Amino acid sequence: MNSTSMSSLGVRKGSWTDEEDFLLRKCIDKYGEGKWHLVPIRAGLNRCRKSCRLRWLNYLRPHIKRGDFEQDEVDLILRLHKLLGNRWSLIAGRLPGRTANDVKNYWNTNLLRKLNTTKIVPREKINNKCGEISTKIEIIKPQRRKYFSSTMKNVTNNNVILDEEEHCKEIISEKQTPDASMDNVDPWWINLLENCNDDIEEDEEVVINYEKTLTSLLHEEISPPLNIGEGNSMQQGQISHENWGEFSLNLPPMQQGVQNDDFSAEIDLWNLLD
């Protein structure tokens, strides 16, 4: 690929030249990552900040792994995708040296095709008369965290917390009645756990722990996740939606520089996925 063009604003588009890579690398070496809006000026590049950021993250950053994905990486992608949906940056964060773009591309070209060639029965056709579920490949797609966005603004208000707790308890009790409507219930992590729950319904102990955890989360004093702060301008007491709402998985540690979405409560969701 070697085609370049200019945007209407006179900014270069298309493939990066070696010279541009050199300038960008030099700039990042000197000033560090971040402040992307300043990078084009600092580096003397006629590129937009997005382009610079993307080029760095996907190509120039040190220790980026190229080449085929190994079997364990594929396995991890499949598991994490089942859990997280198309949240490529989160998935990539657990794969050292891989970028979100790599993972996304790999998924779209390899894994998606494989999944499509296996028989995927539309959801409405899955349930037979007995309500049994045959083969089902369903991606759990977490909802955006508006649930937290709207509630976090009022976290100092205990009523809000209690309301959510009640709400959560309802969800749990509804889960025990199969036909209960979930129409109005959509916090993404509820979805996430609920889908995990498909695999664990036989295991009462795990279900109980799940309920306990949900309840304890809602009782827990709202506090910033433990591991924010490194290179993060977040101030103490502030809550980032990105940092909220992810349960910490027993997975390989996040890559440096990758946003950590861990939630402070530890749940071994790996077991739930098996």
Add this chain to the structure above:
DNA sequence: AACTTTCTCAACCGCTATTAT
């Protein structure tokens, strides 16, 4: 060898979330 089709992946675009003012 020439042409066509398919695949890969870097890059762009539009959007939302977050932060600063």
Add this chain to the structure above:
DNA sequence: GATAATAGCGGTTGAGAAAGT
């Protein structure tokens, strides 16, 4: 609280490479 600026994400595109005819 409102608004603007910035950061970051996921979906999509399209040029070039590879494979097929």
